[in-house]
Amino acid sequence: MKLTARERRNDMIRLLQKQKEAPISGSQLANHFSVSRQVVVQDMSLLKAGGHPVLATSQGYVWRGAPNNQQYERIVVCQHRPEESEQELTLLVDHGITVKDVMIEHPVYGELTGQLMVKSRKDVERFVSQMNSAQASYLSELTDGIHMHTLEADSEDDFDAAAKALEQAGFLVTSDS
CATH class of the missing domain: 3.30.1340.20 (3H domain)
Incomplete structure (x- = not known):
């Protein structure tokens, strides 16, 4: 069953929130969701524009949720x-x-x-x-x-x-x- 764009972005949020140790590359996300790298870039831009704390780094995407009070x-x-x-x-x-x-x-x-x-x-x-x-x-x-x-x-x-x-x-x- 193919995901809708909204379902895919929601799943991307869940993946990023679970990933603690390393960023997830755009290529990894593209492979995981069977979409192009450009679709991932567009999804991430839409998530950021929607106020989600997604950060694009040289290693990939990370979730920058509520700051850790110990940092x-x-x-x-x-x-x-x-x-x-x-x-x-x-x-x-x-x-x-x-x-x-x-x-x-x-x-x-x-x-x-x-x-x-x-x-x-x-x-x-x-x-x-x-x-x-x-x-x-x-x-x-x-x-x-x-x-x-x-x-x-x-x-x-x-x-x-x-x-x-x-x-x-x-x-x-x-x-x-």
């Missing part, structure tokens, strides 16, 4: 060369940090944000590999290396340790910089 969030400002991005991200995930996004302040467009959802060395390797294979430019290349990250951690101590490591590596921009 802390902080925004940091960093600056480095593009070739140091892997080092920066690895440093953060090694301190138990999830790098949710990267943001820049563009002089014409204003704030531009790219979703990352990087929380392990494997995620960092995948992200860097995707950037390299696509020959894509990092957002920070538009702003002389200056960019921001929204970070998530289990404790303020994790943030403090990560910030100290970023500072030691010369990546952290502070009010003293």
Whole structure:
């Protein structure tokens, strides 16, 4: 029995809500529902427009439901060369940090944000590999290396340790910089 579009989107919501460990790729969803990748993209856009907390990352789609009260969030400002991005991200995930996004302040467009959802060395390797294979430019290349990250951690101590490591590596921009 073929699902209606509404039934398919409802099933997509249930799948995303159940999936805790890793994003679900658009290709996986397309295969699961026997639809094209473009139908999945359209469904996800409709879900987002309908107020559902679906987040598209470089690894796939995740459900960003009600925030976990035990998670802390902080925004940091960093600056480095593009070739140091892997080092920066690895440093953060090694301190138990999830790098949710990267943001820049563009002089014409204003704030531009790219979703990352990087929380392990494997995620960092995948992200860097995707950037390299696509020959894509990092957002920070538009702003002389200056960019921001929204970070998530289990404790303020994790943030403090990560910030100290970023500072030691010369990546952290502070009010003293």
